[in-house]
Structures are given as C-alpha cells and as structure tokens.
Amino acid sequence: MSTQRKTRQRRAIWKAIQAAGRPLSPQEVLTLARAEVPQLGLATVYRSLNALVDGEEIRAVELPGESTRYEPADLAHHHHFICTRCKKAFDMEGCMLKHELTLPPGFKVISHEITLSGTCPDCD
Amino acid sequence: MSTQRKTRQRRAIWKAIQAAGRPLSPQEVLTLARAEVPQLGLATVYRSLNALVDGEEIRAVELPGESTRYEPADLAHHHHFICTRCKKAFDMEGCMLKHELTLPPGFKVISHEITLSGTCPDCD
C-alpha cells in the first residue's frame, strides 16, 4: 500500500493555513507558503489541500460568489467577512444567527453560512 | 442610438422569474421560459438576464458554492435556503441576523447573506 510522506512543502502549506488566522485561497496559500519553500508550485498546493481536507485537518469554506478558501478544521463555529475591495476573507467570532428561526413546513436545516460583506481595516 | 425591443423571449424570461417565487439559475430560466417560447436558446437567456440586471429589474443572488441565481429586484430583504439534494434555491422570509453584532474594529458591513442548507419538502 502507499504511505504518506512528510515533505517540506506539505509542512509549509499546513503552517501557512494555521498561521493565517483567516481562510485562505489556494493562491494565498501558495504565496504564503513560498516564504518557506520558494519553488513551491500551485499543483502541489491543490494536491495538499485536497489531502488535508480528506484527512479532516482543514475544511473548505464556500462564500457567495467567491472561490473556495481553506481553514483549520478545529475552529469553533463561526462565520466570515469578505472584503469587497481586497477580496480577503476574515473570521468573525461566534454565531450571529437568531435562535427563533421559523421555517416553512418541510424544510430541514442541516447547516448555515453567514457572510458579511464590506470593507476591512486595510481597505477602509 | 439603439432601442430596446420587446420580444417574446424577453417577456417569457421576465415572466418566468416573476412567477417562480424563488431564485432561478439560467438553466432553470431556460426550462421554464420554454413553456412560452419552446425554441428559446441559452445565449438569449444570458443576454436577457444581463439586460434585466442592468435595468435593475432583477438581481443576482450568490450562494456559497453555487452558480448565480436571479430574482426580482423588488423583493423585500430576505434570505435563502439551498437544498443539498436538488440544488433548488428558496426564499426564506425575513432576516435571521442578530441585531447585536459586534465587529472587530475597522470592519464596515455593507451587506450580508445568510444561507441555510438542508433538504426541501420535495427531497425530504
């Protein structure tokens, strides 16, 4: 059978996601992880992200109208902010969903995503 | 200068979106509007959707991980439900965002989107 090997690039990719403190796009992962492995390629980033998602070490974050971002899988339930200028995604602590939800009959909610949009401190 | 002409296909597309009661994808618009204009083509749907968005008669609805849907622009503020099985989007009346939002300093919210995911009555 095949074995998982610990490579410099995987460690750099994992570290970039851990350190970021916000969800990263594959391109952002590439840029940040190149601080550790300058010759890192985009294909390796995608392969590693998929492996990390499979291993449940990170999770995919889908935001409206945006491509997939990735964040550590062990974060507590929270939501996101997307800056309309720089397109960076940020974590917003806690859940801002009302508790008294009334749904039409027959609808069953499994999960929810709240996305705030606007300007971040850098782009203000 | 150029003039906007009133064509059967544009009327059918507009009518489909009005009648649906939920946000429609371009493919769904095509299928539904073909009840009126059987020979309708997908390119015409895209062209008409863009024209209707420009004219602020409809608006684009972006949902996490989904392609763009369209709904009438005059609807009151509300949110959406996406069925994970059939991928149909539905309107959920009212806003389920908590009022007491505390944002980190420097963040300014311009808009927000809440997306509930789960199963719809048909797919339950």
Added chain:
DNA sequence: TTAATTTTGATAATTGATTATCATTAATAG
C-alpha cells in the same frame, strides 16, 4: 409594407478554477 437595425439561436470561444500528466526529485524502509 419596407428598410433599418436589433435580437435570436446555434455553437465556438473564453474564462477561472482545478485536475491530470510525466519526467525529475526526494523521503524512507531496510
């Protein structure tokens, strides 16, 4: 009607994101 011009429909082209390919490099068991 007619003439002018927009719109349509079929389909090719484009786009951005992601995945596959493959020769080379590197991790690791023994």
Added chain:
DNA sequence: CTATTAATGATAATCAATTATCAAAATTAA
C-alpha cells in the same frame, strides 16, 4: 547507503459557466 516509490513542479488538459460570433429572423419607425 540504496532501492523503492511517493511527491513535486511545470504545464497541458479539463470543466462548468458565461460570452462572442454571425447568419437568419423579428421588431419597429416611417
């Protein structure tokens, strides 16, 4: 250390969504 084989990096290929092309059809002002 060395042989084995997974991983890498550059790039081509793919995919779904959307836009461009263009000849034919339809709208509209006169």
